[in-house]
Amino acid sequence: MDLGEGITVGIAAARVGVTVRTLHHWDRIGLAGPSGRSSGGYRLYLAGDVERLRRVVAYRGAGLSLEEIGDVLDVGSSEVGAVLRKRRAELAAEMDDLRRLDERLARLTDAHERGVLLSGEEQRAAFGDRWRPDWVDQAKERWGDSAQWAQFAEGSAGRTAEQWRAQADAMRQWECDAAEALGRGVEPDADEAFALADRHQSVFGAWFPITRSMQVCLGRLFESDEGFAAHYDQVYPGLAGLIREVFDAAALAEGIDPGCPVWS
Template identity: 40%
Template sequence: MRREELVRRRLELVAKIRHLQGVDQEVERLLAAEEQGILIPAAAQARVFGEQWDPTWTAKAREQWADSAQWAEYTERSATRTEADWHEIAASMEEITNALAEAKRSGVLPASESANALAEKHREAMSEYFHCTHSMHVVLAGGYVTEPGLQAHYEQAEPGLADWLKQVIDANSRSHGVDPDTAVWE
């Protein structure tokens, strides 16, 4: 009887140790994601995000947003994402960028129903990284016309796209009760 009790207690301890090892691995990945952002090798990042990808962007984002709830949300999501997950996200962003470029070329006007629908798709795609409100979307769009790397990304897809997209996002946000002139990061 004593032996059975000891065996049972040992099995419980082994289960607890395995559970704690799993928790430790999870925390280790979260710490790595907090530091690195994307937890796939640099070569895989280039495959996923394309030749224009600059690995320093994540470090710059960390410097700017490290104390925000959105950075915490981003790193928690990043800690569980595989290269295939990132491919899917990148493909979604490329798809919406191409749709935005085509809309601009076609003369779609900001505040139109189709422009607003595209702005919502863009906001939803951004929400793969962290929950993106309309106000935050406006703040991000400001970076599209002031941050050289972001601006180049959109301009590569279509000249003038960064400015047009900012106008589209601003107009869409107005339709959702957000004044772009007073929009803040929430």
């Protein structure tokens, strides 16, 4: 059977490189179907039908939806360019969105792997001259598998150098205020000390949220870890131990046994 007499759906599908099921779908939605009939009443694709199928395949390969392809095929030739330009503009916008999404994913990936997306010089500018960039690597090695590291990284991905500096300033101010209050003898279970504990939760929460029990764990870390203890000693001698006492007292006031802190 030659094309002049029409061809079956199977032959038409093979000629344009799609499945029979696809041609049945295009016929069902009115996009492209057979217009001929055999002597036995079977529907056949005529030459014009196959040409339309080829155009559908071409535009589908260019990324147009079936609805958009129908618009292209059913308008005059002079209007096809306008339809295609509109689709290209839409595609350009989609590509911009995808590029921005890729940039966000790249920053998230880097943040999970590096922690702080600042150069060593930028880190020292934000955190002070005593800051060592390798401390971030040590933190990742120590806590990289924790949910808190993930939270820290997610916040880090969107944080600018100015925001890092502002957060570091807030933490330094808290340390100075804690040193001033505890240095003049404020008791760990005094309201002023409890206010310091609450404020620490708020300031520290910019890195990741902490419960009171987690705060107690941090207090013990500040006191027992040589690096943390040395840092707080530079602010005020013995400050790490005083902070730990405040956190313990705040936990006890809320019915939490500071002797058995849980990181949760």
